[in-house]
Amino acid sequence: MTSPFRVVPSGQSAADAAANAAAAAFWDWSSRPAEDRAAHLRNMADALDGSRALLVDLAAHEVGAAPRWTEFNIDLALRILHQSAELPFLLADRHMPPGADGSLSILRRQPVGVVLGIAAWNAPITLAVRAIATPMACGNTVVLKGSEHCPQTHRAVVDILNGSGLPKGVANVVTALPDQSEPIVNHLIAHPAVRRVNFTGSTRVGRQVAVTAAQYLKRCVLELSGKAALIVLEDADLDAAVDAATHGAFFNQGQVCMSTERVIVLEAIADSFVEKLVQRTRGLRAADPRRETAPLGTMIHAAAAERVAALIRDAQDKGAELLIGGRVEGAVMQPAVIDHVSSNMAIYHEESFGPVASILRVQDEEEALSIANDTEYGLASAIFSRDTDRALAMAERLETGICHINGSTVYDDPAMPFGGMKASGYGRFGGDTALDEFTELRWIAMHPEGARHSL
Structure with a gap:
């Protein structure tokens, strides 16, 4: 399939034009009834669903995504759009009980204006839609970088999305060459029409976005890097835990913020678990989706694959054992399992962002919790145990925004708050909690007739 989209990189004048178009469309869009905005969001979902073949082809050619990953992206994007279609109805005024002096108060959520969404490449359809859908549902207009x-x-x-009948200027897109991306982002953040910023990407870039936004006192949602741990207790269903570990570590070649970077296993069942994990990994294969179909695609580029291979070599040099995989051919890297990872290895600390399941063996749940929290990141985690009360007690002590009990770390529900702690960012996408990120909460007080305020 040949893409009909020819992309001309945007300069600052094009970025200004996009922000100005969004600003011009804001008053009409924000004043539309809730049902009208909801209907547009549902129409956007239908249009996206009807464009699967094109998006699968584009993602394969640009980022090496396997069809299975792109289909997963599209399915989640549809759920985001349908969930966002419920949000406009939650923005009605709240009338508060009268004050002691008889004054009446209204709490009103109002759209903020133009929202800048900055989306990453690794889940291109989901992240683009997430950057757009909730802000639009709240009555804002959007520029996607x-x-x-x-x-x-x-x-x-x-x-x-625009082809679904969306009014002109409500959703806009700006692209840039790699060496111009940072200046364009900074220019858009500084634009006076932009009132909010949401960013999904690395912690390194997220810090820069936060600093720039702070200069202009503009609020951000930052969804950044992760180092997710999956803890396997001695009473776990090992087959289910192995399925979750392979899914979490290898889906999209481990290039997901929620990817299972560390598999922390109690020593009592470690040998059995690792044997099953290696056997399960043996059935997976990565390939370039432009040439052949395989469960896994490519890394974003050859340099990324080599970086992950270097992390594996460093771990081996320091005592870890590569049990399977790790072969690199260009940007294609076969899924790897490495055992006996410890804190003296770079892969223990760094986000690998590659198809590697790192096994860390521990003696008890206290050591498991200590290692799980021994990272600057705090996005997702998982615990496998048949004793849900025990798992819930452990979940309370994990320093992550998201924790799954008996589930993969790579899981999202658009109705639930999604975001991290520590260096994984702040703010939340998803559910009605996202309303706070993309609206202004105003207090309107109506004082009784005859009230006097004098010195």
Whole structure:
């Protein structure tokens, strides 16, 4: 399939035009009834669902995504749009009980204006839609800064959504060459029409976005890097835990913020678990989706694959054992399992962002919790145990925004708050909690007739 989208990188004048178009569309869009905005969001979902073949092709060519991953992206994006269609009805005024002096108060959520969404390449359809849908549901207009790694895919998503009948200027997209991406982002953050910023990407870039936004006192949602741990207790269903570990570590070649970076296993069942994990991994294979179909695709580029291979070599040099996989051919890297990972290895600390399941053996749940929290990141985690009360007690002590009991770390529900702690960012996408991120909460007080305020 040949893409009909030819992307011309945007300069600052094009970025200004996008922000100005969003600002011009704001008053009409924000004043529309809740049902009208909800209907547009549902129409956007239908348009996206009808464009699967194009998006699968674009994602394969730009970021090496396997069809299974892109289909997963589209399915989640549809759920985000349908969930966002419920939000406009939650923005009605709240009338508070009268004050002691008889004054009446209204709490009103109002859209903020233009929202800048900055989406990453690794889940291109989901992240583009997430950056757009909730702000629009709240009555805002949006400028999406597409990733320099997948400009065609991100522009296609916005063009598809606009093609559903969305009013002109409500959703806009800006792309840039790699060396111009940072200046364009900074320019858009500084634009006077932009009132909120949401960013999904690395912690390194997220810090820069936060600093720039702070200069202009603009609020951010930051969904950043992760180092998710999956803890396997001695009473776990090992087959279910192995399925979750392979899914969490290898889906999209481990290039997911929620990817299972560390598998922390109690020593009593470690040998059995590792044997099953290696056997399960043996049935997986990565390949370039432009040439052949396989469960896994490619890394974003050859340099990324080599970086992960270097982390594995460093771990081996310091005592870890590579049990399977790790072979690199260009940007294709076969899924790897490494055992006996410890804190003197770079892969213990760094986000690998690659298809590696790192096994850390521990003596008890206290050591498991200590190691799980021994990271600067805090996005997702998982615990496998047949004793849910025990798992819930452990979950309370994990320093992550999300914790799954007997489930994969790579899981999202658009109705639930999604975000991290520590260096994984702040703010939340998802559910009605996202209303706070993309609206202004105003207090309107009506004082009784005859009230006097004098010195």
